[in-house]
Amino acid sequence: xxxxxxxxxxxxxxxxxxxxxxxxxxxxxxxxxxxxxxxxxxxxxxxxxxxxxxxxxxxxxxxxxxxxxxxxxxxxxxxxxxxxxxxxxxxxxxxxxxxxxxxxxxxxxxxxxxxxxxxxxx
Numbered sequence: 001x002x003x004x005x006x007x008x009x010x011x012x013x014x015x016x017x018x019x020x021x022x023x024x025x026x027x028x029x030x031x032x033x034x035x036x037x038x039x040x041x042x043x044x045x046x047x048x049x050x051x052x053x054x055x056x057x058x059x060x061x062x063x064x065x066x067x068x069x070x071x072x073x074x075x076x077x078x079x080x081x082x083x084x085x086x087x088x089x090x091x092x093x094x095x096x097x098x099x100x101x102x103x104x105x106x107x108x109x110x111x112x113x114x115x116x117x118x119x120x121x122x
Contacts, residue, residue, distance in 0.1 A: 064103055067096040 074089040083089055 060103070064096070064099050067092070067099055071096040 071089075071093045074083065074092055077083045078086070078089060
């Protein structure tokens with residue numbers, strides 16, 4: 001068993017990211033209703049901007065997850081003696097490790113920025 005955490009466990013760390021992905025997948029309820037009021041259009045623009053960020057986060061997590069799964073499969077093949085190219089396997093392992101570390105650093109920076117914004121006086 002490897003030391004990697006599945007992406008499903010990481011998604012539990014950020015409920016805000018989960019809600020953004022859910023909004024992006026469901027679409028905007030105001031756009032479905034066909035609202036033409038300027039206030040509704042401004043809210044729809046905010047939701048669509050959030051949806052694009054949610055899509056970006058979701059796509060990034062799925063790419064990192066696929067790299068980690070591929071690395072795990074390579075490790076399993078190495079364990080049973082079926083690995084064809086050890087060098088490529090080690091390169092893939094290092095790429096997945098680095099992408100995971102970068103993702104965690106980005107997450108930490110985003111949380112710090114959010115906390116700084118929440119500390120600002122109104």
